[in-house]
Amino acid sequence: MPEAYATSAVASGATGFAPTGGVQPILSVKHIEKIYGTKDSVTHALAGVSFDVAPGEFVGIMGPSGSGKTTLLNCVATIDTVTSGHILIGGRDITNLRTRELARFRRDELGFIFQDSNLLDTLNGFENISLALSIKGAPANQIAAKVHAIAETLGVSDVLKKYPYQMSGGQKQRIAAARAMAAEPKLVLADEPTGALDSRSATVMLEAMEMMNVQFGATIMMVTHDSYAASFAKRILFIKDGTVFNEIRKGDTSRKDFFSRIMEVVSFLGGDASDAR
Template sequence: MLQVLKLQKSYGAGNTIYPVLKGVSFTVMDGEFAAVMGSSGSGKTTLLNCISRYIPIDSGKVKLGDTDLSLLDETQIARVRSRELGFVFQDFLLLDGLTVRQNILLPAIIGNTISDAAEEQADHLCTIFGIEKICEKYPAEISGGEKQRTAVARALINHPQLILADEPTGNLDSKSARAVIDTFLQARDSLSATIFMVTHDSFAASFCDKVIILQDGLVWKELLRDGRERRAFQDELLNAIREMGR
């Protein structure tokens, strides 16, 4: 479970301080697929970077399970990043010189968790995501959709407690965006993965269990899908975004 409590973060430039997060609190339950939305500049990437502690927070807490990430030293947080967190980036960032399978195993190599079990997990993920036939190919030789699935498989290799994704559908057409979302849904359903995804896109967000909307440095609204039809949830999201604009 991810718990963010009264998180505050400002950026300073000379004597000027720009508050971005002014006391953000929310929870993402284990096995939940959650999205965070908000206009450009509302602090979504800042929030992700605070959770993974790539940038220091001013105050508040970020708890992953029982661990308060804000209290860890650099060595401890590096270990959490490599073992407990999985990252999916907007442009996927696969390494061209490694095969699909090697790319998937990369976090296990970096996190020093490489083992027969990790190799088996890589094969298992390739099967789940339907990329087993291309796993010896290089990124330049595979399609965009296959790259996305490889990136999500890589984020899952160490059985992370949490996947963090910043605009993973941002550069994609709607069909490829749908494929990324399907991969996350599969990860949630067959591996009980917990996913926290930043998105601008109400279509992508409408597949989530929960959507957190940021405005003016705070959680403006939290919407739950609650088993509703996707279309109905998307309509609610669009209405909320319109209301926020007023």
């Protein structure tokens, strides 16, 4: 068994995975469980998951189909509720928030990038990005400058006047990324952000996310089945049977070497892995 997943603590799904450096985490997941069904037929989608994400980290979540990775993302995104345990974002326990508080929390603290960009078809690129700022209550005289700045950084200035049907898949995803970043959320959640893109568009999108992380200091948690996409992250948590099975960190290694290490673990888990591009 490769060293990356040789320890008994990891193999047993032990908890306590944390960022290095003793930094106060942006996200802290503490022993969460998600149980579906009744007493006669119970499914543990999540079975005691714990980990921390530090400010400025880019963390990937991987695992075979049915492992619980999407359920985990939905719980962190407050789309779903946990059966037990706690999730803290920016030190605030979101598992105790009421419906109105949750809506405000999603608006102010979270950014979302979905597999389908989820842009509003009746708004152009500029309006899709600026809507996030308007909803958050940003001063009207500051919105245009912020939209143009983030659009230029992510390479979509030339499509700000276009509507989603006039954009390529990659352009729509980068507009969605700009929308997610415009309101400066504490945490950006990405759900298979390259799943609907061709190889070239996927690479451009991943480079844009990497830029968001490096230049803007965005904290990103990305769920993906794609080892190539995961290699753009700095740390990967592997979920198996509703528990954290293992983690690996990129450190100072190249992305190519990190990809190889990811592929080793994915192959061991028996999950799907996309070819290197």
